[in-house]
Amino acid sequence: MPDLKLYYSPNLNPRVAVAVARHLDSPVAYIAASPMHPDHRRAFKAINPNTLVPVLVENGKSLWETDAIACRLSQIAGSDFWPTDERMSEVQMWVSWSNLHLTRPAGTFYFERLIRPQFSDVPEDPKVMKNDMVAFRNSAGILDGLLADREWLVADRLSYADFRTATCLPFAEGAGLPLHDFPNVARWHDQLLAIDAWRDPFAGIAETSMERRA
Ligand SMILES: N[C@@H](CCC(=O)N[C@@H](CS)C(=O)NCC(=O)O)C(=O)O
CATH class of the missing domain: 3.40.30.10 (Glutaredoxin)
Structure with missing residues (x-):
């Protein structure tokens, strides 16, 4: 061991x-x-x-x-x-995509609204927030469309692709991320919340x- x-x-x-x-x-x-x-x-x-x-x-x-x-x-x-069969590349696709296109812009909101206020009173930069909200909405919209006809992201089974792509969602409310505009993402987020871990x-x-x- x-x-x-x-x-x-x-x-x-x-x-x-x-x-x-x-x-x-x-x-x-x-x-x-x-x-x-x-x-x-x-x-x-x-x-x-x-x-x-x-x-x-x-x-x-x-x-x-x-x-x-x-x-x-x-x-x-x-x-x-984290499958090692034919599902592996699809899991890797979600890992790469979500890190760059979803969690990165969402991370700005996470950091500015939940983390920075713990140690600094420097205000948010409205231009950065606006650009990253556009990027987040764009990616959340893509995710929402793909989740319309599937329960989980890869092969309709829970995998690391779901955990990783959902990285920012447990913080969405506090960070001010508009999940309610993406009903399939919100439904998938609820499915994940049913998992204790x-x-x-x-x-x-x-x-x-x-x-x-x-
Ligand atoms: N690319 C790294 C990023 C790791 C990272 O940014 N960690 C942050 C938390 S999200 C950190 O260690 N911050 C200091 C802390 O949490 O005390 C990963 O995916 O693991």
């Missing part, structure tokens, strides 16, 4: 990694971390030179990037959550976590 540690925070990307680990019942130790904290930044660089979470440390070797971690956890679980990935892991220390 490998020695597996998953460093995480409650934020956008690590939330996905923890949801995957919970969904697959991965044998990881969950370690809450604050990599950007000035007191921890230097120490965390040894784990991830980008000083970001999530990081999966397996037998002392670091793997960073949410998608790489999801791929490895699926492999360890012997699961087809997705709805509340952090439930019950606080007591097994080490202190948020790095």
Whole structure:
């Protein structure tokens, strides 16, 4: 059995990694971390030179990037959550597309409305917000159209494509993302929320976590 540690925070990307680990019942130790904290930044660089979470440390070797971690956890679980058959390229398509075209513009709203106010009172730049809302609406519209006749994104079975593409949705309300304009996306979001590991990935892991220390 490998020695597996998953460093995480409650934020956008690590939330996905923890949801995957919970969904697959991965044998990881969950370690809450604050990599950007000035007191921890230097120490965390040894784990991830980008000083970001999530990081999966397996037998002392670091793997960073949410998608790489999801791929490895699926492999360890012997699961087809990240399939390796003919569905694999389609899953990869959604991973690439959503990261660039959906989560990136949505991430502006997540950051400006939910994260930045925690440490700064610099106001949003209306031009950036406007452009990224156009980009988000465009991508959400494409997703909505494709979800009209399918339950899940790939081969009509839940896969990592669904988790990854939905990265921003649990934060949509707080970030002011107009999900109600995209009824098929809203329906698919509700389906995902019926999955415990997705709805509340952090439930019950606080007591097994080490202190948020790095
Ligand atoms: N490309 C990376 C991005 C990782 C990233 O941006 N992590 C942010 C959270 S979304 C982070 O570590 N922020 C500091 C923190 O959460 O404490 C991935 O997909 O994993």
